Amino acid sequence: MSEEIVLEAQSISKFFGTITALNDVNLKITKGEVLGVVGDNGAGKSTLMKVLSGLYKQSEGSLFFSGNKVNLNSPRDSQNLGLEMVYQDLALAGNLPIGDNIFLGREPVKKVGPFNFLDHTKRKQLTEEHLAKLKINVKSADQKVEELSGGQRQAVAIARATAFNAKIVIMDEPTAALAVKEVGKVLDLILNLKSLGVSVIVISHRMDDIFSVCDRVMALFQGTNFAESLLKDTSRDEVIGWIMGKKD
Numbered sequence: 387m388s389e390e391i392v393l394e395a396q397s398i399s400k401f402f403g404t405i406t407a408l409n410d411v412n413l414k415i416t417k418g419e420v421l422g423v424v425g426d427n428g429a430g431k432s433t434l435m436k437v438l439s440g441l442y443k444q445s446e447g448s449l450f451f452s453g454n455k456v457n458l459n460s461p462r463d464s465q466n467l468g469l470e471m472v473y474q475d476l477a478l479a480g481n482l483p484i485g486d487n488i489f490l491g492r493e494p495v496k497k498v499g500p501f502n503f504l505d506h507t508k509r510k511q512l513t514e515e516h517l518a519k520l521k522i523n524v525k526s527a528d529q530k531v532e533e534l535s536g537g538q539r540q541a542v543a544i545a546r547a548t549a550f551n552a553k554i555v556i557m558d559e560p561t562a563a564l565a566v567k568e569v570g571k572v573l574d575l576i577l578n579l580k581s582l583g584v585s586v587i588v589i590s591h592r593m594d595d596i597f598s599v600c601d602r603v604m605a606l607f608q609g610t611n612f613a614e615s616l617l618k619d620t621s622r623d624e625v626i627g628w629i630m631g632k633k634d
């Protein structure tokens with residue numbers, strides 16, 4: 387089994403004024419691993435992910451990508467290292483087609499004189515190839531995002547995050563807003579990413595999500611590492627206990 391550590395956070399603390407959101411937190415994830423992160427509201431999950439993605443600068447501690455210590459100053463820095471984050475609000479443009487959303491801000495372009503023209507044919511082809519690779523079913527890459535179901539939108543957000551050779555994808559509550567039948571599709575997508583060798587960190591309050599896709603689960607409690615386990619060595623009741631700060 388591959389034990390290549392693709393991302394490691396060591397002793398991360400994050401202070402907002404007098405608030406300690408994270409205190410000496412450690413996290414690591416190996417290639418192709420799906421790590422579940424759980425914790426009560428305010429436990430520090432989103433803050434930790436924002437530190438990993440370079441949106442927030444940690445107050446203390448270090449980040450390592452593939453063993454190299456890095457200094458992230460923006461999400462662009464972590465993207466360049468192969469990390470993509472799917473935010474809870476998805477940040478998609480509803481009035482634009484799927485293909486445009488996937489390439490928003492990073493379109494394949496044809497240079498014509500001093501101007502950059504979007505190459506629509508190329509973009510559509512790349513979008514269709516990418517959706518097929520992830521086994522995402524939509525009627526057409528030209529369909530507008532506002533016409534899609536919640537689950538399809540989540541799939542487009544994940545497709546966008548993984549279109550540029552992501553090695554690590556972070557998803558903050560990817561199923562929270564979805565109907566039951568759409569949840570399964572998003573979970574399948576996570577397993578597809580895993581099979582492609584992508585490492586996935588998934589924050590979820592739903593034990594069904596955690597127990598259907600994760601290899602390992604870690605719990606934060608009041609900004610600290612509280613417990614962690616391989617999934618096969620724990621149970622739903624135990625993990626629910628960790629969220630509430632209980633250990634046997």
Ligand SMILES: Nc1ncnc2c1ncn2[C@@H]1O[C@H](COP(=O)(O)OP(=O)(O)OP(=O)(O)O)[C@@H](O)[C@H]1O
Nearest residue numbers: 402405406407425426427428429430431432433434
């Ligand atoms: N920008 C900020 N400024 C001040 N405090 C913040 C900021 N972001 C987060 N916090 C505080 O840090 C703590 C952790 O918040 P965080 O959003 O990481 O929690 P969470 O585990 O993601 O919770 P939830 O499950 O509700 O999404 C909370 O006490 C929160 O109020």
Ligand SMILES: [Mg+2]
Nearest residue numbers: 431432433558
């Ligand atoms: Mg959160």
